[in-house]
Amino acid sequence: MSSPAGGPVFADRVLNDWLSSVGLGIEYSRAEANTLYYVDEDGQEVPVLDHVCGFGSLIFGHNNPDIVAHAKTVLDRQVPVYVQLSHQSHANDIAAVLNAILRREIPGGDGDYAAIFANSGAEAVEICVKHAELERRARVAKLTDETSRNAEEAREAVGAGRATVAENPYVRFDGASGESDRLEQLLAEAGRRNAELIARGPVHLALENAFHGKLVASIQLTQNPHWRLPFTSLASSTRFLRADRPDEMKAAVEELRTSLLDVLVDDGVVTVVERDFPLVGAFFVEPVQGANGMRPLTGAAAREIRAVCDAVGCPLIVDEIHSGMGRTGAFLASSHMGLRGDYYTLAKSIGGGIAKNAVALFHRDRFRPEFEVMHSSTFAKDGFSAAIALKVLEMLEADDGRAYRIAAERGDRLKGALTAVAADFPDVVDAVHGIGLMLAVEFKDQTGASSEPLREKAASGMLGYLIAGLILREHRIRVLPVGPAGNSVRFEPSIYLTDADIARTENALRDVCTILRDQDGDRLTP
Numbered sequence: 341m342s343s344p345a346g347g348p349v350f351a352d353r354v355l356n357d358w359l360s361s362v363g364l365g366i367e368y369s370r371a372e373a374n375t376l377y378y379v380d381e382d383g384q385e386v387p388v389l390d391h392v393c394g395f396g397s398l399i400f401g402h403n404n405p406d407i408v409a410h411a412k413t414v415l416d417r418q419v420p421v422y423v424q425l426s427h428q429s430h431a432n433d434i435a436a437v438l439n440a441i442l443r444r445e446i447p448g449g450d451g452d453y454a455a456i457f458a459n460s461g462a463e464a465v466e467i468c469v470k471h472a473e474l475e476r477r478a479r480v481a482k483l484t485d486e487t488s489r490n491a492e493e494a495r496e497a498v499g500a501g502r503a504t505v506a507e508n509p510y511v512r513f514d515g516a517s518g519e520s521d522r523l524e525q526l527l528a529e530a531g532r533r534n535a536e537l538i539a540r541g542p543v544h545l546a547l548e549n550a551f552h553g554k555l556v557a558s559i560q561l562t563q564n565p566h567w568r569l570p571f572t573s574l575a576s577s578t579r580f581l582r583a584d585r586p587d588e589m590k591a592a593v594e595e596l597r598t599s600l601l602d603v604l605v606d607d608g609v610v611t612v613v614e615r616d617f618p619l620v621g622a623f624f625v626e627p628v629q630g631a632n633g634m635r636p637l638t639g640a641a642a643r644e645i646r647a648v649c650d651a652v653g654c655p656l657i658v659d660e661i662h663s664g665m666g667r668t669g670a671f672l673a674s675s676h677m678g679l680r681g682d683y684y685t686l687a688k689s690i691g692g693g694i695a696k697n698a699v700a701l702f703h704r705d706r707f708r709p710e711f712e713v714m715h716s717s718t719f720a721k722d723g724f725s726a727a728i729a730l731k732v733l734e735m736l737e738a739d740d741g742r743a744y745r746i747a748a749e750r751g752d753r754l755k756g757a758l759t760a761v762a763a764d765f766p767d768v769v770d771a772v773h774g775i776g777l778m779l780a781v782e783f784k785d786q787t788g789a790s791s792e793p794l795r796e797k798a799a800s801g802m803l804g805y806l807i808a809g810l811i812l813r814e815h816r817i818r819v820l821p822v823g824p825a826g827n828s829v830r831f832e833p834s835i836y837l838t839d840a841d842i843a844r845t846e847n848a849l850r851d852v853c854t855i856l857r858d859q860d861g862d863r864l865t866p
């Protein structure tokens with residue numbers, strides 16, 4: 341692959357060659373609403389219906405005219421964009437709107453959330469990882485203060501002859517020269533074990549096939565082994581739990597249970613008490629699992645996850661980066677399944693399709709105010725993206741939430757069309773998943789296909805990409821795969837999706853299903 345000028349290639353050489361190999365190697369020249377455009381070899385502008393929309397970042401479409409006009413006004417007004425470490429009231433303006441929405445949408449929502457801004461979704465997740473660790477360390481400090489006080493009381497009691505040291509499973513008192521010596525041996529061993537436990541760092545919980553970003557801490561929460569495994573030594577580990585087996589969650593978390601040793605005097609006898617140690621730092625959850633094929637959480641899973649967090653005492657972090665901002669027909673997808681979070685993350689559409697923005701929200705009962713001056717970023721909370729975010733929130737909330745109703749209605753209409761195709765091709769399509777405009781079609785596994793090209797493509801995990809390539813090439817519609825096996829195709833357009841767009845989409849899907857039913861693997865080859 342070389343650059344158009346034929347010169348050397350310094351960026352995306354591998355990526356661009358691979359995209360071309362699966363039929364997705366197109367450079368788009370213009371974008372508006374749900375349409376991308378490229379210029380073909382005859383110099384003609386070719387429209388493409390976009391169902392990817394920035395992986396769900398464009399609830400109001402590409403270059404929305406109202407948002408672009410607002411951006412121009414903001415820039416013409418010479419808004420201060422980068423004024424870090426000054427009063428930036430737009431941050432609280434956004435947080436105030438978000439809190440009003442959260443009070444409306446969170447079941448039993450009893451409070452306000454503090455906002456910390458970021459430049460990307462993954463960065464918002466990293467902020468939550470850091471803040472959760474502040475919370476956890478405070479719990480550890482409270483525990484170690486208590487154990488230190490108890491140790492001193494034991495020393496005093498034994499020293500004054502008011503207590504003796506009982507036999508215990510942690511230390512063999514061979515050769516001890518008296519009660520004080522026995523106590524010091526016990527305190528030394530308990531201190532060693534406790535120090536080892538405290539130094540381990542937290543374990544985080546997430547759901548299988550989770551996607552929470554690709555930065556150093558957030559990649560540990562993204563289960564995809566290809567993306568995560570090379571980097572597991574860089575940050576805390578994650579215990580991935582099955583969303584479809586909420587009944588197994590308690591037992592799985594119980595396996596992580598561990599104790600701090602507390603040496604204390606009980607009725608004149610020094611004994612060792614095991615105190616629950618807060619090893620679990622947080623539970624990260626997507627209300628609709630994007631990378632798992634747009635699978636919504638069930639109500640049972642939502643209730644169990646909340647119960648696990650309450651039992652363990654860790655924050656429940658609801659990651660609405662993909663599912664939030666109205667995409668599922670409500671501002672928060674978690675409102676559909678009654679999931680209440682301690683933290684929330686938002687990104688993607690809050691940037692209005694032209695800015696980069698993200699926000700992490702922390703319930704006031706958990707928020708550590710010192711975090712405001714501990715975490716910072718040059719570009720976060722900037723004046724331009726904040727102005728865009730306020731415009732996007734205004735558009736979402738306008739006319740009593742008309743945009744949410746449109747997202748729900750368009751999503752139902754699109755899901756109806758996809759489901760109709762699935763019903764006509766039960767041997768090819770497994771299911772249609774998702775809520776609102778966060779949908780996916782899951783194709784049956786083709787690794788046992790009679791067609792060798794199909795079998796090979798499916799075995800390589802490329803089936804979804806090759807289906808996307810065919811739909812683009814022959815139907816001028818842009819989709820991309822999703823799901824752990826890559827055999828699902830995502831549909832996450834803007835609310836401006838028309839009935840004609842839906843009809844085109846249904847027709848393209850029927851064409852793909854016919855190819856798969858006829859095992860015509862060669863047609864998928866670009």
Ligand SMILES: Cc1ncc(COP(=O)(O)O)c(C/N=C/c2cc(O)cc(-c3ccccn3)n2)c1O
Nearest residue numbers: 395460461462551552553626630631659661662687
């Ligand atoms: C729930 C959730 N939490 C954090 C993030 C990270 O946000 P940023 O991308 O803004 O850092 C995302 C953003 N999602 C990106 C995404 C989601 C997905 O399902 C697939 C791919 C992807 C990207 C490249 C190649 C293949 N797949 N990317 C998300 O969906």
